[in-house]
Amino acid sequence: MANHEDKHDDHYHQPGLQHQFDDMSQQMDSGTLGMWVFLAQEIMFFGGLFTAYLVMRTRYPMAFAAGSNHLDAFLGGLNTLVLIVSSLTMALTVYFAQKGNRNMQIILIVLTMIFGTMFLGIKGVEYTSKYEHGTVPVDGWNKVIKEGQHKEETSLRLPFETIAHAAGGAEHIHANPRGDFRIEDKDIELIKIAEKGGFLTKSEKIGYYSDYSKREISREKIKGKIRIFFWLYFVMTGLHGLHMIVGLGIMLWLLYKAWQSTYSAEYYSPVEVAGLYWHFVDIVWIFLFPLLYLLGRHFLAGGGHG
Amino acid sequence: MENSDAMQIAKEAPEVNYLNTDWSIKSWLLTKDHKRIAIMYLISISFFFLIGGLYAATIRLELLTPASDLLESGTYNKVFTQHGIIMVFLFLIPSIPAVLGNFLIPLMIGAKDLAFPRINLLSLYIYWVASLFVIFALLTGGVDTGWTFYAPYSTTFSNSYVMAVGLGIFINGFSGILTGLNFIVTIHTMRAPGMTWFRMPLFVWAHYATSLVMILGTPVVAITVLLVAIERFTQTGIFDPAIGGDPILFQHLFWFYSHPAVYIMILPGMGIISELISAFSRKKIFGYEFIAFSSLAIAVFGFLVWGHHMFVSGQSIYAGLVFSFLTMVVAIPSAIKVFNWTATLYQGSISYDTPMLYGLGFIGLFLIGGLTGLFLGSVGLTVHLTETYFIVAHFHYVMVGGQLVAFLGGIHYWWAVMTGKKYSEFWGKISAMLVFIGFNLTFFPQFILGYQGMPRRYAAYPEEFQVLNIFSTLGASVLAIGLIMPVFYLLHSLFWGEKAKHNQWQLSGLEWRTQQPPPTFNFDETPVVTWEAYAFGEEADLEIEEAEKEQKVLPTG
Amino acid sequence: MSEHEEEHIGIPGYIGVFLVLVVGTIGTYYVSLIDLEGFFAGANTLVALLIAFIKMSFVVLFFMHVRWGSKLIWLAVASGFAWLLILFAFTMSDYLTRSVTGR
Numbered sequence: 001m002a003n004h005e006d007k008h009d010d011h012y013h014q015p016g017l018q019h020q021f022d023d024m025s026q027q028m029d030s031g032t033l034g035m036w037v038f039l040a041q042e043i044m045f046f047g048g049l050f051t052a053y054l055v056m057r058t059r060y061p062m063a064f065a066a067g068s069n070h071l072d073a074f075l076g077g078l079n080t081l082v083l084i085v086s087s088l089t090m091a092l093t094v095y096f097a098q099k100g101n102r103n104m105q106i107i108l109i110v111l112t113m114i115f116g117t118m119f120l121g122i123k124g125v126e127y128t129s130k131y132e133h134g135t136v137p138v139d140g141w142n143k144v145i146k147e148g149q150h151k152e153e154t155s156l157r158l159p160f161e162t163i164a165h166a167a168g169g170a171e172h173i174h175a176n177p178r179g180d181f182r183i184e185d186k187d188i189e190l191i192k193i194a195e196k197g198g199f200l201t202k203s204e205k206i207g208y209y210s211d212y213s214k215r216e217i218s219r220e221k222i223k224g225k226i227r228i229f230f231w232l233y234f235v236m237t238g239l240h241g242l243h244m245i246v247g248l249g250i251m252l253w254l255l256y257k258a259w260q261s262t263y264s265a266e267y268y269s270p271v272e273v274a275g276l277y278w279h280f281v282d283i284v285w286i287f288l289f290p291l292l293y294l295l296g297r298h299f300l301a302g303g304g305h306g
Numbered sequence: 307m308e309n310s311d312a313m314q315i316a317k318e319a320p321e322v323n324y325l326n327t328d329w330s331i332k333s334w335l336l337t338k339d340h341k342r343i344a345i346m347y348l349i350s351i352s353f354f355f356l357i358g359g360l361y362a363a364t365i366r367l368e369l370l371t372p373a374s375d376l377l378e379s380g381t382y383n384k385v386f387t388q389h390g391i392i393m394v395f396l397f398l399i400p401s402i403p404a405v406l407g408n409f410l411i412p413l414m415i416g417a418k419d420l421a422f423p424r425i426n427l428l429s430l431y432i433y434w435v436a437s438l439f440v441i442f443a444l445l446t447g448g449v450d451t452g453w454t455f456y457a458p459y460s461t462t463f464s465n466s467y468v469m470a471v472g473l474g475i476f477i478n479g480f481s482g483i484l485t486g487l488n489f490i491v492t493i494h495t496m497r498a499p500g501m502t503w504f505r506m507p508l509f510v511w512a513h514y515a516t517s518l519v520m521i522l523g524t525p526v527v528a529i530t531v532l533l534v535a536i537e538r539f540t541q542t543g544i545f546d547p548a549i550g551g552d553p554i555l556f557q558h559l560f561w562f563y564s565h566p567a568v569y570i571m572i573l574p575g576m577g578i579i580s581e582l583i584s585a586f587s588r589k590k591i592f593g594y595e596f597i598a599f600s601s602l603a604i605a606v607f608g609f610l611v612w613g614h615h616m617f618v619s620g621q622s623i624y625a626g627l628v629f630s631f632l633t634m635v636v637a638i639p640s641a642i643k644v645f646n647w648t649a650t651l652y653q654g655s656i657s658y659d660t661p662m663l664y665g666l667g668f669i670g671l672f673l674i675g676g677l678t679g680l681f682l683g684s685v686g687l688t689v690h691l692t693e694t695y696f697i698v699a700h701f702h703y704v705m706v707g708g709q710l711v712a713f714l715g716g717i718h719y720w721w722a723v724m725t726g727k728k729y730s731e732f733w734g735k736i737s738a739m740l741v742f743i744g745f746n747l748t749f750f751p752q753f754i755l756g757y758q759g760m761p762r763r764y765a766a767y768p769e770e771f772q773v774l775n776i777f778s779t780l781g782a783s784v785l786a787i788g789l790i791m792p793v794f795y796l797l798h799s800l801f802w803g804e805k806a807k808h809n810q811w812q813l814s815g816l817e818w819r820t821q822q823p824p825p826t827f828n829f830d831e832t833p834v835v836t837w838e839a840y841a842f843g844e845e846a847d848l849e850i851e852e853a854e855k856e857q858k859v860l861p862t863g
Numbered sequence: 864m865s866e867h868e869e870e871h872i873g874i875p876g877y878i879g880v881f882l883v884l885v886v887g888t889i890g891t892y893y894v895s896l897i898d899l900e901g902f903f904a905g906a907n908t909l910v911a912l913l914i915a916f917i918k919m920s921f922v923v924l925f926f927m928h929v930r931w932g933s934k935l936i937w938l939a940v941a942s943g944f945a946w947l948l949i950l951f952a953f954t955m956s957d958y959l960t961r962s963v964t965g966r
Contacts, residue, residue, distance in 0.1 A: 020419040030421045030495045037487045040943035041525045047947045048529035077892045088881040091926040138540040224549030279927045283919050290911035294895035522946045558954045624960040
């Protein structure tokens with residue numbers, strides 16, 4: 001370790017130097033290491049959820065594929081791109097903070113916040129769609145649609161749809177008098193495809209059927225497993241969203257400080273450290289997107305197994 | 307050189323230290339001083355220890371008779387649950403790191419404070435908020451799931467305040483995480499010149515290893531408790547077998563943290579013991595590097611054995627075999643420490659001061675606790691012993707006989723550093739012996755009871771177990787006396803005690819060389835370290851220091 | 864002690880990394896439509912995870928400056944992932960071996 005000398009009497013306090021540190025270099029090293037240690041614990045925090053996902057998906061892959069097909073992969077992909085752009089603007093914020101360029105810092109922080117907010121907005125659209133389609137995994141928490149109220153779907157239709165999105169198709173909104181969690185016939189179809197293809201797991205043979213030897217499918221049992229998928233979907237994306245909100249809060253604080261020209265080549269570690277956090281939240285989404293949104297899509301594209 | 311009269315006057319002038327620098331409440335509640343934060347933690351954890359102890363007393367009173375006559379089963383469930391939660395989360399896990407670690411680590415490495423003093427204060431606040439949640443839950447009805455919160459009882463069937471306590475534990479976890487983060491960064495970046503890794507006291511190594519466990523393990527229990535709370539709230543979830551969920555998944559996620567948690571509890575204790583044994587054998591610790599690396603080994607391997615809590619849960623037997631084997635492996639670094647402490651004692655010049663009594667007690671009690679852990683780690687034996695009092699005895703031997711004893715030893719050992727006062731050595735020795743005797747009388751019979759088949763967590767038991775239960779309660783009474791006594795004589799010393807002699811045992815650690823109690827920024831000038839850890843006498847410039855100590859000048863290389 | 868040389872790659876570099884990430888995202892989106900299960904079971908998942916891992920590596924190395932970080936930082940990053948792997952591997956060791964003869 002470097003030789004950090006300290007003389008109380010002639011201590012020149014650089015702006016931003018905390019009293020417990022001997023010099024800015026020690027402070028910066030400590031801050032960066034501290035944030036990485038914090039991120040290591042964040043990895044383990046999300047890790048528990050990924051473990052639950054891993055266990056449940058290994059058991060019931062087709063239910064997870066079915067659930068995944070309810071999600072709008074286009075919006076998910078768009079959100080991924082939004083976050084990636086925000087990561088770029090964040091990285092550039094750090095770059096300009098180090099250069100002491102106040103104006104560019106401010107512009108880029110604002111841009112980062114705009115994209116972050118866009119992400120949350122799209123998430124809001126997605127969650128609302130779940131509510132309307134009866135795929136919130138708690139009974140009573142979905143939109144109540146009385147008998148006779150069902151109509152054709154009016155979901156977000158964008159000019160450049162993918163096959164999968166179109167294949168997801170015009171969904172009937174069924175009656176849902178108690179706002180319960182519901183699954184669709186197409187979910188059962190997917191299970192049947194797997195059954196024909198012979199790639200159901202042992203747990204699935206017990207878990208989807210009231211009697212596998214007679215191939216008696218139980219809609220109720222399948223619904224339970226798809227419910228688990230959605231439960232994990234909401235908890236994982238919800239926790240991620242919470243982290244985004246915290247990130248936006250941090251950005252706001254950074255904006256305030258940058259406005260006051262706090263950061264320069266001598267002192268920019270808070271920006272660097274905030275950047276680390278922001279990039280981490282981006283990375284979590286980089287994994288959430290394929291694992292939640294893209295699983296069952298190869299079935300939709302007319303594939304089966306081999 | 308000043309004349310001796312002037313030096314006398316200088317000696318008697320009241321010195322400014324971290325305690326008397328400002329007595330206002332605001333200066334305490336908004337402090338950035340790690341030493342003040344440590345003292346506030348000390349008061350808090352002692353308070354929770356008292357509450358946890360009252361629960362223990364209730365348990366022991368109930369178990370005096372075979373029938374469930376003092377408490378009905380539902381209430382008894384709440385009592386042992388709360389005893390466990392308070393003792394584990396509010397006392398054992400924070401105790402040594404948040405009190406002694408916080409106080410001593412910056413001093414030991416020659417720093418002015420921890421790397422992040424405000425985060426340290428935040429840690430304390432988070433701890434207080436979490437504790438309030440737990441107390442709130444206790445007062446409004448309690449929790450009855452066992453401290454282990456197993457699903458699906460905790461998620462679906464329990465009628466108690468699982469969510470409130472769960473939230474409290476969740477919040478409390480972040481207190482530990484922030485403390486661990488602070489320690490890791492501090493130890494890496496804030497060491498004084500000359501304080502290389504291998505010159506640090508083993509107490510610091512122990513806390514480094516502990517912090518690694520806190521950082522990597524605690525978040526998993528945090529998310530697990532959160533999942534239980536969400537499942538409870540939404541009345542559906544991944545631990546619910548009715549929809550295809552898995553209660554064993556809960557156990558995997560829970561024990562992934564809770565096993566390493568026991569190493570969070572014991573490693574700091576082991577760090578203290580290394581200090582005590584060396585100081586009171588007047589001998590350099592034997593095998594410094596072995597002890598340092600064994601702490602890291604315990605931290606790492608401790609993460610690979612959690613399935614030994616799940617042998618009979620329905621877990622795959624093959625996974626069970628792997629976990630069992632690794633459990634045997636993780637015992638090895640602990641054994642290495644015990645051998646090294648013993649080797650340090652050998653041909654040492656041993657004095658039986660109070661802290662040493664605790665230190666020696668630790669070695670014996672930890673030995674028993676650790677060995678019985680090995681019995682439990684072998685799959686065949688565990689089938690017979692699981693969910694019996696054998697387990698209760700095992701973990702109390704390591705947690706109370708190990709950790710608590712080490713904590714008490716440390717408090718006594720560094721009392722002069724923390725307060726500048728001397729406690730009554732007579733009462734110190736008496737209470738140490740009462741603790742040792744009371745403890746063994748309480749918990750040794752429980753090994754026998756467990757082996758004979760008495761189940762744990764039961765308010766009522768078959769009559770043939772009553773005699774040993776009576777011994778156990780008797781022992782608990784003696785233990786209680788032994789534990790309450792220090793409160794009195796330590797507090798007495800604080801207000802009316804003699805000033806302690808500066809560095810009374812002539813030790814080379816930096817925490818002994820500075821003013822007692824230390825000033826707010828720890829040292830008058832940054833120390834420069836030129837001696838090895840656990841050096842005695844000339845090697846550590848202690849004789850020069852003897853002569854210079856009137857002027858409070860540290861050798862600055 | 865610390866030399867902060869992140870501006871090595873400069874703005875063009877950051878934009879380059881950004882483009883890699885965008886390509887990766889679009890790539891994974893379209894590859895997910897192709898049924899790769901014919902190669903081996905789980906192929907789709909493996910490809911998706913591989914792409915995600917590559918994207919993550921670019922973010923970690925370049926946006927988060929780990930490429931120029933000290934050994935200690937590398938150790939911190941590696942430990943986080945190693946521990947995640949421990950959690951996954953040992954948990955799955957239970958689930959994957961349950962139906963092997965007997966228990």
